Amino acid sequence: MTEAIAAAPRLAVEVGGLRLKNPLIAASGTFGYGVEYAGILDLSSLGGLVSKGLYLAPRDGCATPRIVETPSGLLNAIGLQGVGVRAFVEKVLPALSAYDTAVLVNVCGDTVEEYAEVTRIVDQAEGVAGVEINISCPNVKKGGMAFGGDPRMTSEVVSAVRKATRLPVIPKLSPNVADIAVFARASEEAGADAVSCINTVLGLVVDVEARRPRLAFGTGGLSGPAIRPIAVRMAWQAARAVKIPVIGIGGIACATDALEFLIAGCRAVQIGTANFVDPGVYDRVRDGLADYLRRHGLDDINRVVGTLRYPGLPVAEELGG
Amino acid sequence: MxxxxxxxxxxxxxxxxxxxxxxxxxxxxxxxxxxxxxxxxxxxxxxxxxxxxxxxxxxxxxxxxxxxxxxxxxxxxxxxxxxxxxxxxxxxxxxxxGKPFTAPPPGREALLVAGGYGIAPFHLFCEELLRAGGRARVFYGGRTAADLQVREPFAAMGVPLVPTTDDGSLGHHGRVTEAVEQYLDAKTGPVALYACGPDAMLHAVARLAARRSLPAQVSLDPWMGCGVGTCLGCVVWTQSAAEPRAHYRCACTEGPVFDAREVVWPGEDGAR
The missing domain is CATH 2.40.30.10 (Translation factors)
Structure with a gap:
């Protein structure tokens, strides 16, 4: 074993201009505004965190029930309840400045103009490392997935946000499309610095006694280990379609899960539903990544990115890529 | 902490x-x-x-x-x-x-109304109340006697317990809130109500408290994802004098104990 490998493997990554101390980011909608977990875990141990989705104004979100457990998963329809971007900037961001982690803001809008306006407010604030664009929430009537389900709308929103900030811009793509590569390319062409793949998978759980949906909103977004193979496949497709980095999301609960995304071509990953299950997940995944690198004689996490051995790899066109 | x-x-x-x-x-x-x-x-x-x-x-x-x-x-x-x-x-x-129960002012008897496994928080609450020199009485309702499993600890603490069952197999035959009403009809001193159990029972206690102008705290038990206020799955629609505009509060961090008057119950004016 060489000296370099005997030392702690390097976990730092660079994603579309974001420099992260490790590739683990807390996913939007599963980590509040970050401060809720202060004291329960060490926020400075995260590569980064993404805020709950923020509009200009506060929002009540969906009626209850909002969550239902499913096999290895969670179906939710929260509807982007939130305090609004100004309250976040004034009250939450200063508290987050105490931690050494990259803070990304998930921006939402009912209109392209609202996305741009929220981004301008975020751009003016201290302590923001990047902007994630929410064009994939399945639980709102306007905006959300309506923008993420049409490549022209995706392009329009990403362009508008691009013009509103010099921060890294990262659209979060929806899996509820026929070909995610089209959306990854539309994002890249519109000036995105990276893409996050994927948001939740549209689902429905039925209460058979009442013959009604379990969720008040009706349908919801499925997350958790149940969607991981779908997410790895879509992140892989996106990574093959664009030159900008891909951030993998979907059912990561341990180091092996994170490695699937990295090997499939993702430069970093986000951890979502697992935050609810175990706030200690980051320590476990980080230690597990380091162990993996040591076992494989590697000194840097970047050396596993995109190393998928896939001899029977279908040509991109066959996958719609 | x-x-x-x-x-x-x-x-x-x-x-x-x-x-x-x-x-x-x-x-x-x-x-x-x-x-x-x-x-x-x-x-x-x-x-x-x-x-x-x-x-x-x-x-x-x-x-x-x-x-x-x-x-x-x-x-x-x-x-x-x-x-x-x-x-x-x-x-x-x-x-x-979560937020704990708030003890009643000195001299006010605490009436603890439990439905089924809703008895759980009242053991510790009785210990706290007695330690502070307060008085408590437990009303414990279930479908049948077998659902009233936690009774002896209250007897050991000297806390009176009124069992009620839907099938009449133990104690008052009927709803737990009926036993509370009977007690209140016969009593003159000041009381405060505390309730934990099924939503319908909590709503009944809230109505009873409103009708008799009694303070009441209810412990809610919605589906909960995280426990720390991030998933926003367990929210409760509330309204208060301090915040007259109805809004959601997390049962995990701003509850599970709420002032019964601040909960906008399903089917009531302003419910979502």
Whole structure:
């Protein structure tokens, strides 16, 4: 074993201009505004965190029930309840400045103009490392997935946000499309610095006694280990379609899960539903990544990115890529 | 205090009748800091299924032994997995969580209204009330006598307990709120109501309290994802004098105990 490998493997990554101390980011909608977990875990141990989705104004979100457990998963329809971007900037961001982690803001809008306006407010604030664009929430009537389900709308929103900030811009793509590569390319062409793949998978759980949906909103977004193979496949497709980095999301609960995304071509990953299950997940995944690198004689996490051995790899066109 | 996330060791397991079980777990911070009405988010082992932890009221604490107890009714996969733990097994446990009950002003008798496993937070609450020189009386309702498993501890504390059952197999034959009404009709001194149980019972207690102009606190038990206010799954539609515009509050961080007047109950004006 060489000296370099005997030392702690390097976990730092660079994603579309974001420099992260490790590739683990807390996913939007599963980590509040970050401060809720202060004291329960060490926020400075995260590569980064993404805020709950923020509009200009506060929002009540969906009626209850909002969550239902499913096999290895969670179906939710929260509807982007939130305090609004100004309250976040004034009250939450200063508290987050105490931690050494990259803070990304998930921006939402009912209109392209609202996305741009929220981004301008975020751009003016201290302590923001990047902007994630929410064009994939399945639980709102306007905006959300309506923008993420049409490549022209995706392009329009990403362009508008691009013009509103010099921060890294990262659209979060929806899996509820026929070909995610089209959306990854539309994002890249519109000036995105990276893409996050994927948001939740549209689902429905039925209460058979009442013959009604379990969720008040009706349908919801499925997350958790149940969607991981779908997410790895879509992140892989996106990574093959664009030159900008891909951030993998979907059912990561341990180091092996994170490695699937990295090997499939993702430069970093986000951890979502697992935050609810175990706030200690980051320590476990980080230690597990380091162990993996040591076992494989590697000194840097970047050396596993995109190393998928896939001899029977279908040509991109066959996958719609 | 900040809730502490760690593996709690199961110290002992005591099956009660039917689906009920008492679990004793070691978690020093929960044992030391918990107040009545607070809860833990807990899951048996680290298996993938079922995915989420479950919230449970803390029944009792033993700070010297660094243990606490939970009273469970096995209903689904989560409770079954917990009830199947053997001594020495681990459970992922975060706590103490949530806002506790607020004791009534001196001289006001606390009437604790429990439905089924809603008895859980009242053991610790009686200990707190008695320690502070207060008085308590428990009204404990269930479908049948077998659902009223936690009675002896109250007798041991000298707290009167009024059992009620839907089938008349024990105590008052009928709803638990009827027994509360009967007591109030015969009583003159000041009281405060506290309730934990099914939503319909909590709503009935809230109506009773409003009708008689009595203070009431209710402990709600919605589906909960995280326990720390991030998933926003457990929200309760509320309204208060301080915040007249109806809004959602998290049962996990701003509850589970709410002033009954501040909950906008389903079917009432302003309900969503």
């Amino acid at each position: 900040t809730p502490i996330n760690k593996d709690a060791v199961l110290v002992s397991r005591q099956p009660l009748g039917g689906p009920y079980v008492l679990l004793t777990l070691r978690h020093a911070e929960v044992a030391r800091a918990s107040r009545a009405g607070q809860f833990v988010m807990i899951k048996a082992g680290t298996s993938a299924e079922p995915p989420l932890r479950r919230p449970f009221s803390i029944l009792t604490v033993d700070p010297a032994a660094e243990t606490f107890r939970l009273f469970l009714k096995t209903i689904g996969a989560g409770t079954r997995a917990l009830a199947a733990l053997a001594p020495g097994d681990l459970a992922q446990c975060l706590g103490p969580l």
